[in-house]
Amino acid sequence: QSFLLFLDTRFSDIELREEEGIPTEEFLESCYAIVPVLDKLGPTVFAPVKMDFVGNIKKINQKFITNKEEFDTLQKIVLHEVNAGVAQVRNSATEALLWLKRGLKFLKGFLTEVKNGEKNIQTAL
Numbered sequence: 001q002s003f004l005l006f007l008d009t010r011f012s013d014i015e016l017r018e019e020e021g022i023p024t025e026e027f028l029e030s031c032y033a034i035v036p037v038l039d040k041l042g043p044t045v046f047a048p049v050k051m052d053f054v055g056n057i058k059k060i061n062q063k064f065i066t067n068k069e070e071f072d073t074l075q076k077i078v079l080h081e082v083n084a085g086v087a088q089v090r091n092s093a094t095e096a097l098l099w100l101k102r103g104l105k106f107l108k109g110f111l112t113e114v115k116n117g118e119k120n121i122q123t124a125l
Contacts, residue, residue, distance in 0.1 A: 020072075021076070025068075028057060057096075059095075064093075074097060110124050
């Protein structure tokens with residue numbers, strides 16, 4: 001638990017932009033900061049989660065770096081892909097964001113179980 005306190009970049013530090021939404025760069029930095037945590041939790045058990053997590057971060061980042069000004073928020077990326085008709089296409093940034101959200105929710109649930117005293121990793125998972 002204590003190693004979570006030392007994360008340089010936290011989701012709670014991200015300042016939402018009024019009307020515009022979640023800043024892409026800060027969100028991706030916070031996601032990348034979680035990757036070493038997955039290694040500490042269990043490099044073998046969490047290997048598939050880590051691979052999925054990193055893959056989805058990279059897909060969103062690839063979209064972001066094509067036009068950092070235009071895609072400065074996650075909402076702008078999603079709206080762009082919806083308008084272009086590619087939001088539901090495999091490997092889209094929108095799909096990656098959906099799976100990344102699911103991964104974060106799973107990780108939060110797991111860590112909550114551990115925090116609440118669950119010692120058995122399989123049970124917590």
